[in-house]
Amino acid sequence: MPVLFQRRKPMRISRFPLSCVPLLLLVTLLTGCPNRQELPLVDDRAGLLAPKRVGRLTAYHDHLLRDLDIHFHLTILDESPGDLDQAAVELFEKLRLGEPTGGARGVLLLVDPRGGQVRLEIGYDLEGIFPDGFVGYVEREQLTPFFAAGRVADGIEATVELLVGRALGEVPADYRGAVKLEHLSGGGGARSVVAIGSGSEAKGFVEDRGRFVAQPTPRQTLERYLEVLREQVKDPQLSLYTPETRAFFAKWLVTDAQQNNERKGLEANLPAVEERIAGDLAVLRFPVDNRQAAPYLLRQSAEGWQLDMAAMSRLIGFNHKNQWFFRAVDHEFIFAFDDVKFDGNGFPYR
Numbered sequence: 298m299p300v301l302f303q304r305r306k307p308m309r310i311s312r313f314p315l316s317c318v319p320l321l322l323l324v325t326l327l328t329g330c331p332n333r334q335e336l337p338l339v340d341d342r343a344g345l346l347a348p349k350r351v352g353r354l355t356a357y358h359d360h361l362l363r364d365l366d367i368h369f370h371l372t373i374l375d376e377s378p379g380d381l382d383q384a385a386v387e388l389f390e391k392l393r394l395g396e397p398t399g400g401a402r403g404v405l406l407l408v409d410p411r412g413g414q415v416r417l418e419i420g421y422d423l424e425g426i427f428p429d430g431f432v433g434y435v436e437r438e439q440l441t442p443f444f445a446a447g448r449v450a451d452g453i454e455a456t457v458e459l460l461v462g463r464a465l466g467e468v469p470a471d472y473r474g475a476v477k478l479e480h481l482s483g484g485g486g487a488r489s490v491v492a493i494g495s496g497s498e499a500k501g502f503v504e505d506r507g508r509f510v511a512q513p514t515p516r517q518t519l520e521r522y523l524e525v526l527r528e529q530v531k532d533p534q535l536s537l538y539t540p541e542t543r544a545f546f547a548k549w550l551v552t553d554a555q556q557n558n559e560r561k562g563l564e565a566n567l568p569a570v571e572e573r574i575a576g577d578l579a580v581l582r583f584p585v586d587n588r589q590a591a592p593y594l595l596r597q598s599a600e601g602w603q604l605d606m607a608a609m610s611r612l613i614g615f616n617h618k619n620q621w622f623f624r625a626v627d628h629e630f631i632f633a634f635d636d637v638k639f640d641g642n643g644f645p646y647r
Contacts, residue, residue, distance in 0.1 A: 342375040343410055350450045357457060360617035365464055367423070368395050368403040371453060377412030384409075385418040395420040404460065406453065408444075415440055426464055435459050438554035446550055459554060462619055465589075509535040511601030515572055515579040518602040519593055523567065526560035529553050538604050539596050545607040566590045573633035580633030585645045591621035594630050620644065 338358040339351050346354070354371065361367045370392055378384035385407045394403025403420035404427070417432045435456055443452025503509070509525055509532075512518040521537055533546030566583050573580045577597040583590035591613050594605045614624050622643035623631075637645045 338370055340370070340372040343373045343408075344375075345373055345410065345449050347450070354450075354453065354457075357454070357617050361457070361461070362397060364618065365461065366398045366402055367460075367464060368398050368420075369406070369457065369460075370394055370403070371406045371408070373408045373410065373449070375411075377409050377414075379412070381407065381409050381412065381414045381416050385416045389418050389420075394418075395422070398422075406456070408449070415444065427460065431463065435554065438557075439552050442552045443550060448550060451550065455552070455555065458615075458619065459558060461617060462558060465618065503530055503532045503535075506532065506535055509537045511536050511598065511603045513601055515574065515581055515593075515595045515602045516570065518595060518604060519563075519567070519570070519581050522593075522604055523560065523563050526556045526563065529556050531556075536600050536603070538606060539598070539608075541607040542603070542605055545610065562590065575632045578630060578632070580630050582633060585637055585647055588618075588620040588644075591615070592630075592633070614643070 337355065339346070339354045341351060358369045358371075361369050372388060374384075385405055388407065389403065389405045392403075392405070394405055395401045396403075401421040402423050403418075404423065405416075405418040407416045407418065409415065415436060417427075417436065419427045419432060439456050439459055440452050443449070443455060509521060509530065512521055518537060525535070525537065531551050533543050533549075535543075538546065566587065569583055569587070570581050571583070573582065579595040579597070579602060580592050581595070582592040591609070594608050594612070595602050596605050597603075608628075608630070612624055612628050612630070614622055616622065622645070623639060624643060626639050626643060634645065637647060639645055
């Protein structure tokens with residue numbers, strides 16, 4: 298599928314003494330246009346998203362603004378604008394994305410289903426965190442596969458997850474924008490060509506499944522799964538997984554970007570993994586204060602220890618900061634956390 302990238306030079310901002318600005322104009326510059334139309338954080342003009350999904354995405358974006366100082370907006374167009382790049386710049390400025398933050402920290406995801414295009418527009422103060430190369434990677438490896446499979450909402454949520462992961466650790470807690478810019482975006486970002494629903498979900502079956510079989514110990518199974526991530530194997534029928542997990546993966550879309558993201562985390566956290574076993578159940582968990590490192594759940598069969606990703610999907614959730622929590626604390630794997638407390642929302646703590 299073709300992917301186009303386009304980078305434009307940031308707009309030049311003229312600077313002049315405030316004493317030369319008429320009072321009415323000064324008030325307008327400081328407060329914004331009072332008649333400016335306020336649009337929701339999720340503007341689905343094409344009606345591609347279910348109402349519940351719109352509500353979830355809106356709540357997620359509210360958290361991004363409050364906790365990470367990132368003003369994110371999604372617009373799905375019902376008509377193609379032709380020049381999506383220019384449309385993105387104009388909409389970015391119309392919405393004044395980034396204005397509620399400490400600087401020009403806005404992100405616009407503009408989807409053009411009819412024109413088969415998608416663009417991420419990045420505010421000035423975020424271009425160091427989300428350079429064009431990274432944005433293009435997200436579009437190629439995350440948005441394009443989901444959108445081609447017709448899974449727009451899943452692709453949007455997965456994309457926001459990658460953006461949050463990129464921002465975490467790079468945004469100082471005391472960040473404040475130094476300058477209030479007249480133009481909050483200078484065209485940073487990238488544009489991709491993608492036809493929604495134009496392709497199928499390629500599962501990437503492998504000929505040599507014998508390399509990825511259940512192992513004698515839980516840790517060995519996790520180490521073999523790390524090889525799956527490194528080689529970006531997407532075959533859902535590996536015996537490394539429980540039968541329920543195989544059925545789950547057969548219906549789930551796994552992208553290169555997701556596997557790369559998980560691989561990096563697992564490589565960093567694996568040395569600190571702790572193994573807990575009770576009968577035919579096992580949990581590989583990480584230090585509780587490492588909130589982004591979710592535990593892995595396994596079951597033992599006649600073949601060996603297998604990853605139960607289906608159970609992980611049911612039992613483990615993530616918030617807007619990619620911090621994991623249990624959706625319930627009365628499940629069969631809770632034995633591995635007898636030394637850990639959980640708050641009312643299922644987040645672990647000591």
